[in-house]
Amino acid sequence: MRLSDVAAVAGVSLATASKALNGSTRISQATRDRVQAAAARLDFRPDALARSFASGRSGTIGVLTHQAKNTFARPVIVGAVLQLGEQNQAALVYDSGASEPKAMTDSIRELQARRIDGLLVIGSGHEHVSPSVTHYFDVPVTYVFTASSDPDDVMYLPDNRQAGRLATQHLIETGCTKIAHITGPRASIAAERRREGMVDALTEAGLDPAVPVVYGDWTRRRGAEAMRELLASGAEFDAVFCGNDHAALGALETCAAASIRVPDDVAIVGVDNWEGTVVDQEGSRQLTSVDPELMELGRLAAANLLTPERAPGEHYTIPSLVVGPSTLR
Amino acid sequence: MRLSDVAAVAGVSLATASKALNGSTRISQATRDRVQAAAARLDFRPDALARSFASGRSGTIGVLTHQAKNTFARPVIVGAVLQLGEQNQAALVYDSGASEPKAMTDSIRELQARRIDGLLVIGSGHEHVSPSVTHYFDVPVTYVFTASSDPDDVMYLPDNRQAGRLATQHLIETGCTKIAHITGPRASIAAERRREGMVDALTEAGLDPAVPVVYGDWTRRRGAEAMRELLASGAEFDAVFCGNDHAALGALETCAAASIRVPDDVAIVGVDNWEGTVVDQEGSRQLTSVDPELMELGRLAAANLLTPERAPGEHYTIPSLVVGPSTLR
Numbered sequence: 001m002r003l004s005d006v007a008a009v010a011g012v013s014l015a016t017a018s019k020a021l022n023g024s025t026r027i028s029q030a031t032r033d034r035v036q037a038a039a040a041r042l043d044f045r046p047d048a049l050a051r052s053f054a055s056g057r058s059g060t061i062g063v064l065t066h067q068a069k070n071t072f073a074r075p076v077i078v079g080a081v082l083q084l085g086e087q088n089q090a091a092l093v094y095d096s097g098a099s100e101p102k103a104m105t106d107s108i109r110e111l112q113a114r115r116i117d118g119l120l121v122i123g124s125g126h127e128h129v130s131p132s133v134t135h136y137f138d139v140p141v142t143y144v145f146t147a148s149s150d151p152d153d154v155m156y157l158p159d160n161r162q163a164g165r166l167a168t169q170h171l172i173e174t175g176c177t178k179i180a181h182i183t184g185p186r187a188s189i190a191a192e193r194r195r196e197g198m199v200d201a202l203t204e205a206g207l208d209p210a211v212p213v214v215y216g217d218w219t220r221r222r223g224a225e226a227m228r229e230l231l232a233s234g235a236e237f238d239a240v241f242c243g244n245d246h247a248a249l250g251a252l253e254t255c256a257a258a259s260i261r262v263p264d265d266v267a268i269v270g271v272d273n274w275e276g277t278v279v280d281q282e283g284s285r286q287l288t289s290v291d292p293e294l295m296e297l298g299r300l301a302a303a304n305l306l307t308p309e310r311a312p313g314e315h316y317t318i319p320s321l322v323v324g325p326s327t328l329r
Numbered sequence: 330m331r332l333s334d335v336a337a338v339a340g341v342s343l344a345t346a347s348k349a350l351n352g353s354t355r356i357s358q359a360t361r362d363r364v365q366a367a368a369a370r371l372d373f374r375p376d377a378l379a380r381s382f383a384s385g386r387s388g389t390i391g392v393l394t395h396q397a398k399n400t401f402a403r404p405v406i407v408g409a410v411l412q413l414g415e416q417n418q419a420a421l422v423y424d425s426g427a428s429e430p431k432a433m434t435d436s437i438r439e440l441q442a443r444r445i446d447g448l449l450v451i452g453s454g455h456e457h458v459s460p461s462v463t464h465y466f467d468v469p470v471t472y473v474f475t476a477s478s479d480p481d482d483v484m485y486l487p488d489n490r491q492a493g494r495l496a497t498q499h500l501i502e503t504g505c506t507k508i509a510h511i512t513g514p515r516a517s518i519a520a521e522r523r524r525e526g527m528v529d530a531l532t533e534a535g536l537d538p539a540v541p542v543v544y545g546d547w548t549r550r551r552g553a554e555a556m557r558e559l560l561a562s563g564a565e566f567d568a569v570f571c572g573n574d575h576a577a578l579g580a581l582e583t584c585a586a587a588s589i590r591v592p593d594d595v596a597i598v599g600v601d602n603w604e605g606t607v608v609d610q611e612g613s614r615q616l617t618s619v620d621p622e623l624m625e626l627g628r629l630a631a632a633n634l635l636t637p638e639r640a641p642g643e644h645y646t647i648p649s650l651v652v653g654p655s656t657l658r
Binding site: 086245 | 404613
């Protein structure tokens with residue numbers, strides 16, 4: 001089966017058939033659909049190299065990571081390379097944070113020489129802004145798990161605000177009305193967005209925060225201490241939304257030591273749903289948590305990279321709530 | 330700067346210069362060194378496509394994963410794709426355990442069509458044996474974080490035996506002489522090898538196991554229960570080597586509840602050194618643990634794949650001991 005057969009059946013020229021199968025946006029959607037239907041009917045499967053020549057694409061996507069040793073970046077990288085694989089695209093991954101870092105300019109020169117079809121810049125969270133490298137490339141560039149210094153770049157980020165909203169809505173739905181908040185550093189963008197999401201949910205339910213926000217450093221130790229401070233303050237509360245799982249586990253510890261029943265006296269929710277943290281290997285779960293869906297974040301960004309649906313600005317994954325014994329009454 | 334200049338300076342033919350720069354083993358090491366020195370002196374940098382044509386290599390390595398959602402497989406995958414990137418090789422990653430799995434035969438056909446230079450099959454631990462797919466390819470295939478059904482295949486695995494030995498040697502060095510062992514299921518290959526490593530270290534030190542091995546299921550809950558059983562048995566012991574971190578954390582819980590001081594009364598070591606489990610985000614560490622170096626495992630396998638040093642059978646990473654408050658007296 002040859003491309004000319006597909007073109008004949010679809011009633012278009014060879015060039016149009018080629019463009020249609022390579023997903024070119026320079027021809028109408030209707031023509032693309034007709035050609036693709038003809039190709040499917042004829043079971044037309046061009047070999048990968050022929051495809052690459054015809055499309056002018058290398059089939060390789062560049063991936064620049066900042067700090068691949070960052071635990072949270074790993075599921076993002078794995079999600080991205082798996083999605084690329086499903087699209088039959090290879091990933092050329094350079095890490096500027098490795099022990100022998102490839103200098104950024106070196107990486108850029110190599111990626112250009114490899115004629116990549118697109119580039120994913122994968123960071124290590126919302127706290128750091130990546131310098132935009134978009135202007136070095138004439139192919140699409142997307143920033144994943146990091147903001148870009150250029151607000152017109154395409155960015156994929158976890159939805160921290162929605163995470164805070166989900167956690168708080170869940171506490172309200174289980175009957176809590178006096179919700180305290182223990183979280184990370186005041187300067188953290190992730191902490192601030194999660195707090196805003198909490199305020200959204202409280203406002204929607206006509207509730208006020210039970211006590212002022214207790215800031216910390218994301219650690220278990222500080223979570224335990226913050227919980228002791230909340231208890232010592234004499235404030236009344238029936239739930240604590242913790243900005244991350246470690247702080248939530250610290251809060252659980254303090255409750256255990258103070259004979260406060262969880263969730264009967266105080267319900268607790270965390271954020272991250274990190275397997276090793278909230279669930280042990282056989283799946284016994286300690287904590288209700290919001291999952292930022294980091295593998296999905298990598299997948300979405302990779303799936304969007306070469307499509308006509310690209311749009312500048314921040315795009316988000318939808319976090320999901322995973323219920324455990326710390327809120328299940 | 331052209332390849333003919335390099336050949337002239339090195340005093341070899343054009344064909345020999347090309348082979349030398351493409352790492353061919355059909356010419357002597359001395360000639361290779363001479364040509365490479367000339368290329369470096371002349372700052373000769375062929376463009377990637379020219380390199381690919383000259384070498385007959387695509388610059389793309391296939392990666393077949395079984396179950397990329399497996400948390401432990403992630404650092405292996407990330408280590409592999411980063412190492413490939415350092416070698417300027419792209420990774421084409423197919424997952425047969427994804428939600429919409431690419432059937433194995435489909436993946437194999439696609440990888441053949443892409444003319445990959447080599448293949449890494451990445452599994453999810455020592456417990457499962459991957460069916461050998463080596464005979465489908467005329468390029469090198471290496472099995473990583475999984476055994477292959479063909480013992481003559483090249484395999485890269487964590488060194489579970491050495492992990493058990495390291496943990497036990499550390500306990501002996503800190504003065505413990507009566508060492509108990511809590512671990513995973515009796516049928517687990519990883520559990521068995523870690524136990525063998527413990528016996529190695531005890532034997533080398535002229536010690537006997539303090540009590541029979543307590544088997545379990547890798548969970549925190551079972552670790553806590555196993556520790557209660559050990560205490561109730563009346564056996565004397567001054568240390569517990571736990572086969573994984575979750576069991577060790579369970580054991581710590583039981584000690585806390587029973588007012589047993591760790592490490593003064595009982596020292597405890599785990600295995601895995603999984604960030605979210607043994608260390609919280611700011612680095613406060615709860616546990617001494619043996620790190621199987623899973624990122625390094627992916628790196629080593631990727632670095633070895635296209636070298637003449639390939640050898641059939643099992644190859645191991647060197648685990649490392651990370652000391653925490655559960656053994657630090």
